[in-house]
Amino acid sequence: MSADANSMGRQATAAPFAIELKGISKSFGPVQANKDINIAVPRGTIHGIIGENGAGKSTLMSILYGFYKADSGQIFVGGTLTPIPDSQSAIRAGIGMVFQHFKLVQNFTVLENIVLGAEDGALLNTSLTKARKVLKDLAQEYELDVDPDALIEDLSVGHQQRVEILKALYRQADILILDEPTGVLTPAEADHLFRILRGLRDQGKTIILITHKLREIMETTDNVSVMRRGTMVATVKTAETSPEALAELMVGRKVLLEVEKQAPRPGPVVLSVENLRVRDEHGVDRLRGISFEIRAGEILGIAGVAGNGQSELLAALGGMMKASGKVTLKGQDLPLSGAGADGQSRREAGVAHVPEDRHHHGLILDFAAWENVAFGYHNDPKYQKSALFMDNDALRADTEKKMATFDVRPPIPSLAAKNFSGGNQQKIVVAREMEQNPDLLLIGQPTRGVDIGAIEFIHKQIVALRDAGKAILLVSVELDEIMSLSDRIAVMFDGQIMGLRSPESTNERELGLLMAGMTGKTTGEAA
Amino acid sequence: MDRLPRWADVVLVPLISLVFAAIISALVLLVIGQSPVEAFKVMVDGALGSAYGWGYTLYYATSFIFTGLAVTVAFHAGLFNIGGEGQAQLGGLGVALVCLSLPWPHWTIALAAATAGAALFGAAWALIPAYLQAKRGSHIVITTIMFNYIAAALMVYVLVDVLRPVGQMDPASARFPEGAQLPALNDLPLFNLIFQKPVPANITLLIALVMAVVIWAMLWRTRLGYQIRAFGKSEAAAKYAGINPVRITIIAMLISGALAGMMSINNVMGEAERLLQNSSEGAGFIGIAVALMGRNHPFGVVLAALLFGFLYQGGAELGLWTSIPIEMRIVVQGLVILFTGALDMMVRMILGRIFGMVRSARAMRTA
Numbered sequence: 001m002s003a004d005a006n007s008m009g010r011q012a013t014a015a016p017f018a019i020e021l022k023g024i025s026k027s028f029g030p031v032q033a034n035k036d037i038n039i040a041v042p043r044g045t046i047h048g049i050i051g052e053n054g055a056g057k058s059t060l061m062s063i064l065y066g067f068y069k070a071d072s073g074q075i076f077v078g079g080t081l082t083p084i085p086d087s088q089s090a091i092r093a094g095i096g097m098v099f100q101h102f103k104l105v106q107n108f109t110v111l112e113n114i115v116l117g118a119e120d121g122a123l124l125n126t127s128l129t130k131a132r133k134v135l136k137d138l139a140q141e142y143e144l145d146v147d148p149d150a151l152i153e154d155l156s157v158g159h160q161q162r163v164e165i166l167k168a169l170y171r172q173a174d175i176l177i178l179d180e181p182t183g184v185l186t187p188a189e190a191d192h193l194f195r196i197l198r199g200l201r202d203q204g205k206t207i208i209l210i211t212h213k214l215r216e217i218m219e220t221t222d223n224v225s226v227m228r229r230g231t232m233v234a235t236v237k238t239a240e241t242s243p244e245a246l247a248e249l250m251v252g253r254k255v256l257l258e259v260e261k262q263a264p265r266p267g268p269v270v271l272s273v274e275n276l277r278v279r280d281e282h283g284v285d286r287l288r289g290i291s292f293e294i295r296a297g298e299i300l301g302i303a304g305v306a307g308n309g310q311s312e313l314l315a316a317l318g319g320m321m322k323a324s325g326k327v328t329l330k331g332q333d334l335p336l337s338g339a340g341a342d343g344q345s346r347r348e349a350g351v352a353h354v355p356e357d358r359h360h361h362g363l364i365l366d367f368a369a370w371e372n373v374a375f376g377y378h379n380d381p382k383y384q385k386s387a388l389f390m391d392n393d394a395l396r397a398d399t400e401k402k403m404a405t406f407d408v409r410p411p412i413p414s415l416a417a418k419n420f421s422g423g424n425q426q427k428i429v430v431a432r433e434m435e436q437n438p439d440l441l442l443i444g445q446p447t448r449g450v451d452i453g454a455i456e457f458i459h460k461q462i463v464a465l466r467d468a469g470k471a472i473l474l475v476s477v478e479l480d481e482i483m484s485l486s487d488r489i490a491v492m493f494d495g496q497i498m499g500l501r502s503p504e505s506t507n508e509r510e511l512g513l514l515m516a517g518m519t520g521k522t523t524g525e526a527a
Numbered sequence: 528m529d530r531l532p533r534w535a536d537v538v539l540v541p542l543i544s545l546v547f548a549a550i551i552s553a554l555v556l557l558v559i560g561q562s563p564v565e566a567f568k569v570m571v572d573g574a575l576g577s578a579y580g581w582g583y584t585l586y587y588a589t590s591f592i593f594t595g596l597a598v599t600v601a602f603h604a605g606l607f608n609i610g611g612e613g614q615a616q617l618g619g620l621g622v623a624l625v626c627l628s629l630p631w632p633h634w635t636i637a638l639a640a641a642t643a644g645a646a647l648f649g650a651a652w653a654l655i656p657a658y659l660q661a662k663r664g665s666h667i668v669i670t671t672i673m674f675n676y677i678a679a680a681l682m683v684y685v686l687v688d689v690l691r692p693v694g695q696m697d698p699a700s701a702r703f704p705e706g707a708q709l710p711a712l713n714d715l716p717l718f719n720l721i722f723q724k725p726v727p728a729n730i731t732l733l734i735a736l737v738m739a740v741v742i743w744a745m746l747w748r749t750r751l752g753y754q755i756r757a758f759g760k761s762e763a764a765a766k767y768a769g770i771n772p773v774r775i776t777i778i779a780m781l782i783s784g785a786l787a788g789m790m791s792i793n794n795v796m797g798e799a800e801r802l803l804q805n806s807s808e809g810a811g812f813i814g815i816a817v818a819l820m821g822r823n824h825p826f827g828v829v830l831a832a833l834l835f836g837f838l839y840q841g842g843a844e845l846g847l848w849t850s851i852p853i854e855m856r857i858v859v860q861g862l863v864i865l866f867t868g869a870l871d872m873m874v875r876m877i878l879g880r881i882f883g884m885v886r887s888a889r890a891m892r893t894a
Contacts, residue, residue, distance in 0.1 A: 027886075071887045320766055343769025353767070361767035364760045371753070376768035378753050389748050 016079025018043040018175050018206035019064070019095075024073030026059055033059040035230045037073070041175075041223075046197060046207040048217040048238065051227030052250055052451030054409075054421030057210050060227070061177050065097045066090040077175075096168025100180045102160050104152045110163050111135065111148040114170050131170065138169055142199045143192075158189035165196065176200065177208045180449075182216060194220045212250075212451050214243040226250055251453040261463045264487040267296030270471035271317075271440050276325035276336075278312045278495075286312040287323065288495040294440070294471040299462065301486025301503075302475045304515050309495040310475045311356055314444045317473070318353040319346040320361075330439060347376055352433035356444030356475065362429040365418035369408070370399040372417050373432050406431040407457065423454035430458055434465055441465060444475040459485060479508055493517040531878055537827075541820060543874050544866040545834075551866075552859045561851050573844025574837045582712060582726020583843075586798065588829075588836030589728065590615075590807075592735040593790035594814025595821055595828035596742050597783045601667075602823045603746055604779035605759035610656060610671025611787040612811025613678030614649040618788025619795040620685060621648030623700045623802035627690075631706030638709060641796050642734070642789060649788015650781040652678060657780030661773040667780070679805070686804055700802040709797040729797035736829065738786065743825040745782075755779050787811060816860070819868040838863065 017040040024037040033056045041047045051057050062068045064075065066087040075082055077093045084090050090097070104113050111131055119127045132148055139145040146155070146162050155163070161181060168176055178197075182190040197207050197220060209221060217224050218238060225235040226249040234249050248254055271294040278287040287309050294300045302310050316323035316336065320343060323336040329349055335341045346353070353376075355361035363372050374383050374395055383398075385391040399413040406427045408420070417425055426446070433441065446462065447455040462485060466472055476482050482489055483503050491498045491514035498514040531540070553563035574584045594611045601608035608614075621644035631637035656670035683698065690700040711729045713722040722728075746752035758765040758775040765772060795806050813835055820834070821827030842856020866874070 069883065069887070072891065318767070319769060342771065343767055345769065347769065355767055360761065360763045362764070364757050364764055366760050367757070374753065375757065375764070378750055378757075378768070384750070389744075390750055390753060392748065 016043075017041055017076070018078060019208070020076040020079075021060070021064070022074045022076070024060065024063060024070045024075075026063060026068060026070050032230050034063070034070070037227075037232050039225055039232055039235065041206055041208060043078075043206055044201060044204050045222040046201050046209060046220055048221035048224035049208060049210045049227065050212060050214070050217050050224055050246060050250060052212065052421075052423065052453055054229075054424070054451075055227040055250070056230040057227055058179065061097070061179060061208070061210060064090070065095060065177065091171050091173070094172060094174040096165075096171060096173025096176050098161065098164045098168060098176065098178045098181060102164050104160060104163060106153040107151060109149050109151055110146050110155070110166075113152060113163055114148075114167050118171055134170060135166060138166060141203065142169075143196055144169075156189075158185050158192065161185070161189075161193065162196070173205075175206045175208065177210070179210045180212070181209070182211070182213065190216070214246055214452070217246065218243055228252055247452050250451070259459045259463060259484040261485075262467070264298050264466065266298045266487070267469060269293050270296050270330055271473070272326075272328045273317075274326040276313070276316060276323055276327065278309075278316050278321060278323045280312070286495050287316065289325070290492075290495075290497055292490055292497065292500070294473060296439075296471055297466055297469045298487045299466050299472040299474055299485055301482040301489045302473065302492055303479060303482045303489055303511055304477070304492035306477050308492045308515075310492055311444070312495075313492070314353070314356065314442050314473075314475055317346075318351065318355070318442055319343045343376060344379065347436070350439035352436050352438035352441045354429055354433045354441070354443040354446060356448070358425055358429050363417045363425060366416055368414050368416055369403070369420070369428055370396045370413040372428055373399045373402060373413075375432065377432070377436065402428075402431040402435055405435075406461075421451075422449040423451045426450050426458065427454060430461060434461060439470060441470060441472045442475075443472065445477065446474070447476075447478070447481060479511060482511075483508070491515055531875065531882060535878060535882065536875075537822070539878060540871065540874050541822075541867055543878070544871065545863065547870075547874070548859070548862040548866040551862050555858060555862075556851070556855070559851075561849070566845060566849065566851055566855075569844055569848050570837075570841030573848070574841040578722050579724050579726060580840060580844075582722055582724075582728045583840040584833070584836040585712070585728035585732055586726070586793070586836070587810075587839040588832040589732045589735045589793045590790045590810040591813050591817045591832035591835050592739060592829055593786050593793070594807075594810050595817030595832050596738060596814075596825060597786035597790075597811075598814045598818035599821070599823045599825060599828055600742060600746070600755070600786065601779055601783040602818060603752075603759045604755045604775060605762065606657075606660070606776065606779060606783075607668050608653065608671055608780065608783045608787075609668055609815065610653060610674045610678075610784070610811070611814045612807055612809065613671070613675035614652045614784040614787035615790045615807035615811045616678045616682050616805070617652040618645035618649035619791035619802050619806040620682065621645045621788060622791045622795045623690065623703075626703040626707040626796060627701060630704050633706060634709055637707040638730070638792065638796070641707065641792055645788040645791045646785035647788070649791075650785040652788070653780045653784025654777070657777045657784075660780075661776040675811070682804060682806075686802065690802065698804050702801045703796065707796065708800055709792070711797070727798045729793065731793035731797045734789070734792070738789070739825040739829050742782075742786070746825070751778065787814070813860075816864040816868060819864070834863070835860070 019041040021037055021039045024034050026034040037060055049057050059068060063070045064084065066084040066089055069085065075084055082093050084093065105116065111128055114135065115127050115131045121127065135148050144162050144166055146159050152160060152163065181193060185193060201207055211217060221238045223235060224238050224246065226233050226246060228250060274291050276287050276290040280286050290313065292300065302313065304310055312321060315321035317327065319341050322341065325336060327334045327336060329351065332349065334349060359365060364375060377383065383391055383395050396413050400411065403411040403413065408424050408427045417428065420428065443462065446458050450458065462472060474485055486503055489501045489503055489506065489511065491511055493515060494517060498517065498519060556563040556566055574580045594615060597611050598608055622641045625641045625644035626637060652674060656667050656674055659665040659670050660667040686698040686700065691698060692701045709729045709731065711726055712718040713725050715730065746756060754770045754775055757768065758770050758772060762772055790810060791806065795802055817828055817831040817835055821831035838856060838860055842853065842859065845851045845855055846853030
């Protein structure tokens, strides 16, 4: 078993591997999350671990970091057998972890966060002084500069992530695990992160990068291991593989990375938005007079850097936020404030809404899948047994059907939503909203945190709904997604639409300029 | 952490918590120089050893079922209703006003009217904190605590200055008319085969059990319950789904207050047969512990209410028959609440470890 692990580690010569896992298995009840995993990570390399959501990447890393105890198997750190019963032992063994969701105290300074849990002695000041010095050295060495006295809450997401990396380095981590590090970063921040990681590698650190983004794997890693359904299916040198080959290994079949769709056949106007304005509770104008139309059988894509009013646009149209202006759906006025400006009225009017944040809005994580299928449609007559009681049996049957159509795995209606992987959670939301046969579908970040196989599926469903003559408003921060799905693209910046383009006559560069607030004509090299 | 199987979560965790509470209680008894075995015998004998003891245990349990259900409903809407005590006392006022207003021809009619009165007054007392929470964002924990004090003061005023019959010395209402007196369990056919001596437990027990089923069905079988639970889990998501937060907050608190108020048909109408000061005697607060221990499930609440009924009656027996001070009952209750509520996670963690070990041992053997 370990023979194939050894064959790829040519870079490390005879030196022991930084990390070697042998025969790791772990199951949760009937679900086997890891099956006899063998992996060897040579010292001083960036090693990618890629796999669909639910493939067992996070479980494996949690075992390595001492959060879970493997049912069987051994962990070797630097060539010696090292049991890791808890995260303290992991830290002692020189393993540092940067989580997808940061574990920082918001109202502490950077310095205080770094020292937290690693204070030596009762007096804080001595360790703070020491940390300040160490931090300065680290910042110079690795391009990891952060103001040590800034409060975490004042830092950008990219800087907060740097603090997490610094925390690990301060604890003298030689092996750094990053779990989906770029999910929250802008493209520029992600580039900076990868520069930092390469710098760390060149200083002899070992990096394990967990991601489902093929591009990141191809750009940054030396070797890559692919996981599928709890097993390690392959470990290859990055230089000798291709995104298509990796995608196929991940999913177990050929995957279309491009969306196949035919030319749109737009019908009459379904949604008309005129001078839409939103002011948030702090009195800040989030939407500053937006106007557009979407026709039947058309996908309008909204591109833009996150936080430029896209969320408010979806919230206002979905009845979650007060707005002013004029919005009509098939000629009928949609109220924007007061009575009728709520999620129920919108659904009755024929607006379905896949929200940007499925954890906070789209699902009740503690509810079973079947309860989530009724979410927002709990007043729908087809789910009622009588005036008083809901028809839970009909609901369960309906859930089973939707799970089959949308290939939700595992297809167990009684399983709580939180126990599904991100991609399958999204499929539940998408299934619920699309199967209502709406006139207008609002869909925000349809594939955020969703694995490749599911992305392909969700994209196909969106195109199918368009071809069925529905109007679709697509909001995404993934420019690729906007470019490949949209029939028309509107770029938002600072609460306004900077321009409308068709995907055939524009390119990422022009959209990027619009996203940065430049109208494109006179800017030249300004970007 | 390893997840526990459901049966362990529902049965084993509370059971082990109880054993811990019992062990610590025994240690406390040893320290004050009493015999824990003796004390345990007196408690079990006094509360469960005779039909008479059961009559008291069930009487207390009836009150706790109502207040436990009250906390449960609010909890599912994400609201912590600490005002059960005040709502129960106001419910008592509702019962008293109904019972004293008419010469009731038969107890069944009086019971229906008094139940409505109790529910209405209890709900009304919960309405103001609910409104303040829903509309003004005033935290319901703070406002319901404050309303307990206001209720106590209001009851003093009403009992001293309004309802006290002329010439009576103590602050209490007049005795309820004959037609408004509820049958105790010893007056009911079939039940009187078991309960031959007069006991305080009365027909209200049956209403409490019916309410547990009604609340269960409401929470898990109706649209309203669905919306309450969704709102309680995530307010942001509820907004997305078009669930009106103001409406759900107010409805959930009205139901919660009504349940707490309905407790008073047990003690005020069924037992005291007049309204006394501090009629609820802390049952509103016990309801919090009952709901906690009952996992906020109506059937769990019934079981937990029985346990607390046992502790109440058994504790009273301790004070009666032994030299153990009656305050010991509060110590035991406190320990039960501590272990089942606050230290719940500790037991869960230990069990999780054990189950994890068993599982990996089994996996090794099969591998």
